[in-house]
Amino acid sequence: MQRPAVLGLLLACAASLCSSTQVTKNGSPLGWDETVGQMSELSTQDGTVTPNPWHFPDRMSLYRLMIGATDQYMGSMGTNATDSPLWGLALQLAWLYNSGRLADPTASTTCGQATDKSCISPQSWWSCENYYTSVLPFLSAVQQGFLGSDVQVQMKVPEGVTDYCTTYTDCTTRFPDAMKGWDDFFKGLKAAAESTQPDNEKKDTILGQYWAAQMASLAATTGCNAKQSHYPSEEVSFANSWLSGADYLAAAHFQTNMERAEKFVVPLPARVLKKDDSAPYIEDLSAEENHTVYIFSWMKRINTMLFGTLLRLWKSAMCSVSTREKGRELLEQLLLNPSFATASFMSIIKDMSSSC
Incomplete structure (x- = not known):
């Protein structure tokens, strides 16, 4: 993801009516x-x-x-x-x-x-x-x-x-x-x-x-x-990547209580995606929504390119109560922090899986 483009989107949304879903x-x-x-x-x-x-x-x-x-x-x-x-x-x-x-x-x-x-x-x-x-x-x-x-x-x-x-x-x-x-x-x-x-x-x-x-x-x-x-293909793609994301939450035994779930739900896109919507450059969605759509797509795309290796590594790394706790923290960083490098996600998973 290009950081200058994301920064520009943040500034544009600040001056417009971009907002996340209530x-x-x-x-x-x-x-x-x-x-x-x-x-x-x-x-x-x-x-x-x-x-x-x-x-x-x-x-x-x-x-x-x-x-x-x-x-x-x-x-x-x-x-x-x-x-x-x-x-x-x-x-x-x-x-x-x-x-x-x-x-x-x-x-x-x-x-x-x-x-x-x-x-x-x-x-x-x-x-x-x-x-x-x-x-x-x-x-x-x-x-x-x-x-x-x-x-x-x-x-x-x-x-x-x-x-x-x-x-x-x-x-x-x-x-x-x-x-x-x-x-x-x-x-x-x-x-x-x-x-x-x-x-x-x-x-x-x-x-x-x-x-x-x-x-x-x-x-x-x-x-x-x-x-x-x-639905438009953009919405179908998002829906399928959103479903795939559940595999990572499930393996980490993610606690979807009110406080934590709200953090993850609010940045989801506030409307059905339309033809030609391309995250992270969807102008009428907030930077947070753009990031969420982009990251879910990235996770599914990388896992497909690696023939399922990303998800297999993730599941193998979630081998104990303590590693699942670390996994939940890692998912929060990946999904909620636009400055978190996706390359770090890959390397951390490899380190975690090797310790199981």
Whole structure:
């Protein structure tokens, strides 16, 4: 990346309206004030709870309910009420909402547009991908007894849409690995609460299970791929490199609590990328957003050029609690510090992997 060009972009943005995506309001994820805090507040039909995951407040409510139900098991995460890794998923949804990525990319409906902002489009690749990291963990949490006993849940689905699972049994049949991952995570929370391990080891174990579940969910999103045809190639490239970046976070057992996740989510692009957008030179995005888009692209490009060596080295370096802690710090430098040399990232990984 050419530093003078980045400096010029910083100065240009300072004099214009360049800004990053707002993902919080009054210390909570955007839209939190429209969510429900109790299962009894969700809609029901014939004794079955029927959330509507295609309505933004309902989908965000799934996260609020999961966070509230699991907080008592998150003591090893830290002393703050916002240290659960599930906060990262809530902030990610807030970013998708405010950046317009939940809207209908075909423009054949007004879903997600200013006149129908709370609508989440089943045609959106981003909303499809997010379905697997919102609905699936929620159904698992219900099944594991975190949200009451003998609770039956069936997700609402828009008329004519058939490619989304709606119940625990349905999702388990279609996506057994993803549902097993979330079941293991929620069972692991209870096991950790009874464990005599030191808190740092408990934390590492929980985060390992959390990321294993999330990666299994992302692996299940191949059914969403056809929806990428609705987007410009620049947005598709960003989406794919963003997905690839999750491999690095997962291997480092990254703790996506509220504070840390916000640092990583705010610099994500505040709008869908358009034809001819080329980071780090996108004029109406901030320098931070340009850097994020560029770095995700760089990570995927270098790994592809090296036939997967970069990711293999990274995973081998994340071999212990201590190296994963160093890995999390290294990722913060790479993704959030534009002055951090990418060459340093490569050399540090090699040093770390040789010590395992």
